[in-house]
Amino acid sequence: MQPRVTTILASLFTLGFGLLALWFFLPSSTFTHTVILKPKVLPAFYQGGLQKGSGGQLEHNWDAVDPSNLFSPSQARNSSNALLPGIAFPSPESCGSCHAGIHNVWQQSLHSVSATDDWYLRVKEFFAFERGEPAVRLCAGCHAPVALMTGEVGLYNRESASSRQGVSCGFCHTLDAVHGSNGAYVSNPSRVRAYFGADGLENTANGSSLGNQISRFLLWQKPQAHIQDMGRGTNSSVLASGQVCQACHSFTINNVKVQSTWDEWQNSSAAKKGVSCQGCHFKSSGQSGTLEPGKIANGQARGQVFAHTLGGGSTIQSPRASENLETLKQSLKLESKISNGLLEVKVTNVMGGHQIPTGVTDLRQLWLEVTALNSSGQTVFKSGTLDAAGNIQAGSSVFHVVLVDAQGQKLERHDIWRAAKILEDTRIPADGWTIRNFKLPTEAREVRVRLLWRDVPASFAALVLKVPGSSIPVRELGVWRGRALR
Ligand code: HEC
Ligand code: HEC
Ligand code: HEC
Ligand code: HEC
Ligand code: HEC
Numbered sequence: 001m002q003p004r005v006t007t008i009l010a011s012l013f014t015l016g017f018g019l020l021a022l023w024f025f026l027p028s029s030t031f032t033h034t035v036i037l038k039p040k041v042l043p044a045f046y047q048g049g050l051q052k053g054s055g056g057q058l059e060h061n062w063d064a065v066d067p068s069n070l071f072s073p074s075q076a077r078n079s080s081n082a083l084l085p086g087i088a089f090p091s092p093e094s095c096g097s098c099h100a101g102i103h104n105v106w107q108q109s110l111h112s113v114s115a116t117d118d119w120y121l122r123v124k125e126f127f128a129f130e131r132g133e134p135a136v137r138l139c140a141g142c143h144a145p146v147a148l149m150t151g152e153v154g155l156y157n158r159e160s161a162s163s164r165q166g167v168s169c170g171f172c173h174t175l176d177a178v179h180g181s182n183g184a185y186v187s188n189p190s191r192v193r194a195y196f197g198a199d200g201l202e203n204t205a206n207g208s209s210l211g212n213q214i215s216r217f218l219l220w221q222k223p224q225a226h227i228q229d230m231g232r233g234t235n236s237s238v239l240a241s242g243q244v245c246q247a248c249h250s251f252t253i254n255n256v257k258v259q260s261t262w263d264e265w266q267n268s269s270a271a272k273k274g275v276s277c278q279g280c281h282f283k284s285s286g287q288s289g290t291l292e293p294g295k296i297a298n299g300q301a302r303g304q305v306f307a308h309t310l311g312g313g314s315t316i317q318s319p320r321a322s323e324n325l326e327t328l329k330q331s332l333k334l335e336s337k338i339s340n341g342l343l344e345v346k347v348t349n350v351m352g353g354h355q356i357p358t359g360v361t362d363l364r365q366l367w368l369e370v371t372a373l374n375s376s377g378q379t380v381f382k383s384g385t386l387d388a389a390g391n392i393q394a395g396s397s398v399f400h401v402v403l404v405d406a407q408g409q410k411l412e413r414h415d416i417w418r419a420a421k422i423l424e425d426t427r428i429p430a431d432g433w434t435i436r437n438f439k440l441p442t443e444a445r446e447v448r449v450r451l452l453w454r455d456v457p458a459s460f461a462a463l464v465l466k467v468p469g470s471s472i473p474v475r476e477l478g479v480w481r482g483r484a485l486r
Contacts, residue, residue, distance in 0.1 A: 071148055074141025079176055079188035083151040086162030088189040090170040098216075102308050103169075108319040109310035111167035115144035116157065117317060119456075122464050123414045128155045131417060138417075141183030142248040145171050149187055167248070173230040178243040181250035181262065191229045242276035249277075249359070256419040258362070258403065264354035268430040280353050283309040313357055313364050315475055316455045325453075325475055331356060332366075332428065334451045334478035341440050341484060343370065345449055347399070348433035355427040361401035363414060365454045366428070366477075368397040368436060372444035372484065380441050384450075390458030390469030397436045401425045412459040444484045451478040 069077060078084060092112070096103025106112055114120065120143055128136050133155045140148040145167065147153045152163035165171065176188040219226050231239040238244050250262035257263070265271050270280070313328060315321045331351035337344050345368055349356050357364035369384035384396040392398060402424040403411040411418060428434050440447065453476075458469020 071137055071141065073135060073138045074148060075180075075182045075184040076141040076145065076148055077186050078149050079186055079190070084149050084189065086146075086150045086152070086160055089146045089149070089162055089165065089168065089174075090189075090192050091161060092165065092168045092170070095169040098219075099169075102306075105310070106169065106308045109308065110312065110314060110318050111310060113317075114142075114166040115140075115147060116164050116166065117143075119317060119465065121157065125155065126413065126415065126464075127417060130415075135417075138183075142167075142251070145183075145185075145187065149189075172239070172244055175231065175238050175244060175247075178238050178247045181246055182252060183247055185244075185247040191231075240276075242278055245277040251416075253416055254419055256403065256421060258416045258419055259359060261354050261358045264358060264430055268353055270353040270430070275353070277353075278306055280351075281310050281312075282306040283311070313359065313453075314455060315453065316473065328356075328453060328475070329477050332451060332477055334449065334480055336447075336449050336480040336482060338440070338447060338482055338484050341442060341444070343438040343440055343447060343449070343484075344435060345370070345397075345438070345480075346433050346435045347428055347451060349428040349430055352431045354430050357400065357427060360414065361425075361427060362403045362411060362416070363456045363460060364400065365392070365452075365457055366399040367392060367452055369450040369452055370397075370438050371448050372440050373446040374443040375445050377446075380443050381438075383438060384452070386458075386470070386474070388470065390461065390472060392457075399426050399428055399434065401427065412457070413464050414460065440484050447482050447484055449480040449482075450476055453477050 069075070070081070070083070071077065092103060092106065110117070120139070124136055124139050124143075127139065136155065137148060137153055140153040143166075144153060144157075144163065146165040147158065147163035150160075150162050152158040152160060157163060170189060170192065171187065174187065174189045174191040176186040176191075178185045246262040249259060251257070251259035262277075265277060309320075311320060311324050311327050312318065313324065315325050315328070318324055331349065333348040333350050335346045335348070347368075355361075357366055367384050370382065371379060371385070372381035374380045383393065384398075385393050387393060401422060403416065403419045404421055404423045405411060405415075405418040406420040408423075410423070426434070452474050454472055454474050456465070456472055458472065461467050461469045461472045
């Protein structure tokens with residue numbers, strides 16, 4: 001009996017070493033598709049393609065409707081053309097167990113909450129009631145890409161960890177391709193190799209199982225293969241070019257471009273200078289040593305690391321709201337002058353990466369508040385002030401996009417699926433400025449101009465968030481004071 005056990009142990013030992021040797025000497029590509037993905041049973045609402053105009057669900061002529069695509073009306077696809085198990089996508093925590101610095105900043109970005117953000121859920125629910133539950137796959141393509149791929153999308157969010165991931169590490173870093181806007185990407189999480197250990201992907205940040213420990217050990221021995229898999233090796237153009245951002249930051253619905261950040265950037269001076277989206281938004285810091293495990297790039301400290309800081313125009317929802325506000329202030333320049341009772345205000349976009357505002361421009365509000373007092377301190381002129389409900393007074397200088405439906409009604413709930421045309425686009429162009437003139441009354445003396453920002457209009461607050469419009473904070477980005485002398 002004894003000798004047989006020894007033989008078995010010896011063979012297992014040799015086999016183990018053999019496999020290790022294979023790992024070290026075979027080319028990286030040998031291991032690429034080691035995670036076996038078992039397609040799941042389709043939930044009821046995934047069965048059957050969506051038809052244009054059927055059942056009152058999708059009567060709009062969406063650019064993206066494709067009955068052959070499981071994920072339609074989203075243009076998203078995956079490499080196996082099937083639903084994937086949640087375990088296919090590594091949790092952000094599992095990446096964070098080594099890349100702690102990047103994980104921390106990602107967690108403070110809206111990408112980490114894009115699937116669970118309350119504002120999004122409210123509008124999504126409204127959309128589902130209006131267009132039917134299957135239609136929410138459109139939203140999920142950009143807001144909950146992992147849940148879309150795992151079939152956990154619906155009217156209400158599922159409780160699993162994978163369905164709540166948002167725009168995660170394991171999603172972006174395993175894309176095979178991006179074919180255009182409107183969520184047109186090809187996801188391939190099998191690029192994450194088995195060395196993470198099947199259970200290591202889903203459950204463990206610190207990898208307590210033996211398989212997980214071996215996986216982690218192997219990764220450290222040969223990080224080059226891992227770097228390649230995560231889209232930073234030779235086959236890295238999707239990430240490096242910023243094309244990954246195009247997939248979600250350019251959005252056309254009913255032939256109306258409701259988000260155009262990518263297009264704006266393409267025509268900007270930043271793009272011409274070779275500054276990509278991540279060149280600004282992932283704020284390369286010089287502190288590679290404090291950010292990463294192997295000091296990045298095979299143990300060499302580097303001058304530049306993509307820190308995934310993100311930032312943007314969200315000053316309420318974003319955990320980085322105060323930093324975002326500072327960035328906004330630095331991105332715009334306010335100048336004014338008065339001659340012959342005419343006030344001229346110039347607002348310049350000094351950031352130069354895209355228009356301001358960009359993204360959800362039907363929501364973001366940038367405007368001028370102008371007040372003038374007479375010699376006894378009474379207000380004789382005002383523009384851009386708020387009424388009791390928080391609405392900006394009619395006729396003010398607002399820099400934004402107004403979307404209207406087929407009846408010409410202004411869209412006030414981010415109900416973009418009703419968009420029929422852009423009525424007005426008065427934003428500050430990238431690398432440009434906008435000038436507005438105000439005719440002041442003759443008795444005007446002290447003049448104040450404020451450049452103001454609000455994440456959402458009072459109407460959205462009242463109709464969607466169900467809070468008083470006046471409760472949405474108004475941020476001051478710049479102020480100018482002068483005298484009207486006659
Ligand atoms: C899978 C879709 C997707 C991809 C890919 C994507 N984004 Fe986003 N991004 C979103 C969504 C959705 C939000 C809004 C989340 C929310 O508020 O619910 C967002 C928000 C943002 C914001 C606003 C953040 C804030 O805190 O105000 C910035 C900036 C941003 N993304 C930049 C980028 C850049 C740069 C890239 C490319 C490296 C990128 N995104 C790739 C979907 C995506
Ligand atoms: C067991 C630790 C570990 C885990 C878990 C891990 N990584 Fe890494 N990662 C590394 C090491 C080590 C390197 C190489 C560091 C170096 O180049 O110095 C690396 C490098 C990278 C790079 C390339 C960096 C460069 O220099 O271009 C990317 C991208 C990356 N990892 C993404 C991820 C993502 C996404 C996940 C989760 C799916 C993940 N990593 C999980 C340890 C880990
Ligand atoms: C929105 C998509 C997106 C998400 C989400 C994302 N990354 Fe990245 N990541 C990128 C891009 C783009 C780059 C830069 C690639 C380039 O320019 O070559 C990058 C670079 C990196 C690098 C290399 C940094 C360097 O400078 O060497 C690491 C490591 C990394 N990511 C890890 C992570 C981890 C860990 C997470 C989750 C906590 C994560 N990423 C989430 C898109 C993303
Ligand atoms: C030159 C630097 C620069 C470049 C390049 C750049 N951005 Fe920005 N971006 C900013 C700054 C600064 C802000 C904050 C001011 C604002 O909201 O417009 C911002 C804001 C945003 C917002 C938030 C808008 C809002 O109000 O909700 C999104 C989304 C965004 N950028 C995405 C992108 C994407 C995607 C790209 C590439 C196509 C890109 N950015 C390229 C600097 C840049
Ligand atoms: C093509 C990608 C894409 C699709 C499809 C999409 N969104 Fe978005 N959505 C975004 C991006 C990117 C942002 C963030 C832009 C910014 O920060 O300015 C965003 C922001 C939002 C916001 C504002 C969140 C905040 O915190 O400020 C809401 C609400 C929202 N989306 C709802 C929806 C709903 C509902 C659907 C489906 C009808 C949908 N979106 C479809 C890309 C998309």
